[in-house]
Amino acid sequence: MQITILGGGGFLGRKFAERLAAEGHLGGQPVTSLVLFDLAAPRPLAAPFPVTCLGGDVASLADVSAAIPPGTSLVVHLAAVVSAAAEADFDLGMRVNLHGTLTVIEACRKLAGPAIHGLAAPPRVLFTSSVASFGGGQAALLPDDARQIPTNSYGAQKAAAELLLQDASRKGFLDAVSIRLPTVIVRPGRPNKAASSFFSAILREPLLGLETPLPVGEDFRVWVCSPRRAVDWLFHAAVMETAPLGVDRGINPPGLAVSVGEMLAALSPAERALVKREPDAAIAGIVGGWPAEFTATRARALGFTPQEGVPQILAAFREDDLAATRAERGL
Ligand SMILES: NC(=O)c1ccc[n+]([C@@H]2O[C@H](COP(=O)([O-])OP(=O)(O)OC[C@H]3O[C@@H](n4cnc5c(N)ncnc54)[C@H](O)[C@@H]3O)[C@@H](O)[C@H]2O)c1
Numbered sequence: 343m344q345i346t347i348l349g350g351g352g353f354l355g356r357k358f359a360e361r362l363a364a365e366g367h368l369g370g371q372p373v374t375s376l377v378l379f380d381l382a383a384p385r386p387l388a389a390p391f392p393v394t395c396l397g398g399d400v401a402s403l404a405d406v407s408a409a410i411p412p413g414t415s416l417v418v419h420l421a422a423v424v425s426a427a428a429e430a431d432f433d434l435g436m437r438v439n440l441h442g443t444l445t446v447i448e449a450c451r452k453l454a455g456p457a458i459h460g461l462a463a464p465p466r467v468l469f470t471s472s473v474a475s476f477g478g479g480q481a482a483l484l485p486d487d488a489r490q491i492p493t494n495s496y497g498a499q500k501a502a503a504e505l506l507l508q509d510a511s512r513k514g515f516l517d518a519v520s521i522r523l524p525t526v527i528v529r530p531g532r533p534n535k536a537a538s539s540f541f542s543a544i545l546r547e548p549l550l551g552l553e554t555p556l557p558v559g560e561d562f563r564v565w566v567c568s569p570r571r572a573v574d575w576l577f578h579a580a581v582m583e584t585a586p587l588g589v590d591r592g593i594n595p596p597g598l599a600v601s602v603g604e605m606l607a608a609l610s611p612a613e614r615a616l617v618k619r620e621p622d623a624a625i626a627g628i629v630g631g632w633p634a635e636f637t638a639t640r641a642r643a644l645g646f647t648p649q650e651g652v653p654q655i656l657a658a659f660r661e662d663d664l665a666a667t668r669a670e671r672g673l
Pocket residue numbers: 348349350351352353354355379380381382398399400401419420421422423424438442470471472473522523524525526527538
């Protein structure tokens with residue numbers, strides 16, 4: 343199978359690609375080639391199949407069409423401007439998060455021409471939507487049929503993109519599954535412009551021996567998953583039967599509802615002392631609108647594996663990313 347990862351140079355894109363390279367197949371089907379596409383061409387990846395690294399803009403039809411050659415069976419669409427950045431720069435968020443997705447739909451539609459006449463299946467498109475596409479805040483426990491009422495532009499752009507992907511699936515241009523990812527912790531590397539960046543920083547920075555600010559209280563609850571589990575869910579969504587989804591292509595995966603205090607309890611006392619209480623109304627205002635928990639009943643029934651606890655998340659970070667993060671940051 344030919345696979346394209348849009349946003350393939352980013353955090354989850356790289357993780358997805360590395361797992362493909364390690365396993366060589368997806369759902370029992372051998373990977374025949376991989377395209378990694380990002381604003382700047384992603385760095386090369388050693389793999390048992392050919393890997394092409396392309397630079398381009400997800401909002402350009404020419405660039406995206408070049409990244410999705412005929413015969414592509416899976417497009418993993420991760421390219422995005424993250425939450426606080428999309429809130430700070432409305433035009434950029436609209437261009438990348440909404441018009442970028444429209445461009446992906448158009449590129450697949452062009453490819454799907456023959457499929458509509460029954461010659462080939464349309465490509466599966468995995469879209470990473472977000473918990474931020476919902477409102478409800480700290481008190482929320484959202485069922486699968488909860489309405490998406492986002493309280494920020496990023497969430498609105500994700501929800502709008504989901505609807506359009508759903509309709510494109512109904513039309514047979516593509517075959518979408520939108521996974522509304524929880525906040526993914528622990529993100530390696532450095533803090534980024536996501537409003538949720540601190541949820542990773544309060545675990546990662548102390549493990550590196552560095553101080554880090556905590557902009558919300560310890561009783562603040564958040565819906566999280568690990569990078570490993572996020573990639574597991576994407577792998578599952580890549581090969582699952584989509585007929586049982588009907589027209590509803592959005593999945594709330596089974597993440598973990600956890601408080602900041604419970605996260606900090608997984609650190610040693612010395613590590614915990616590096617987390618400094620510094621309330622930040624702007625950050626709290628964005629993440630405070632996101633729901634803290636979902637029932638995720640449908641996803642469990644569809645075979646998505648539930649997220650395990652914070653100690654396991656921290657152990658996976660130590661195993662997968664701590665050494666590389668230390669090296670990258672010269673620590
Ligand atoms: N990490 C999380 O906690 C989280 C939570 C919910 C949803 N998501 C979603 O998952 C996806 C991946 O997240 P991530 O954490 O890997 O983010 P990331 O920022 O590491 O990766 C996104 C990639 O998109 C690329 N990109 C941005 N604008 C582009 C453009 N115009 N053209 C081409 N590429 C462009 C960036 O360069 C980046 O490499 C995103 O869609 C994000 O919205 C992430």
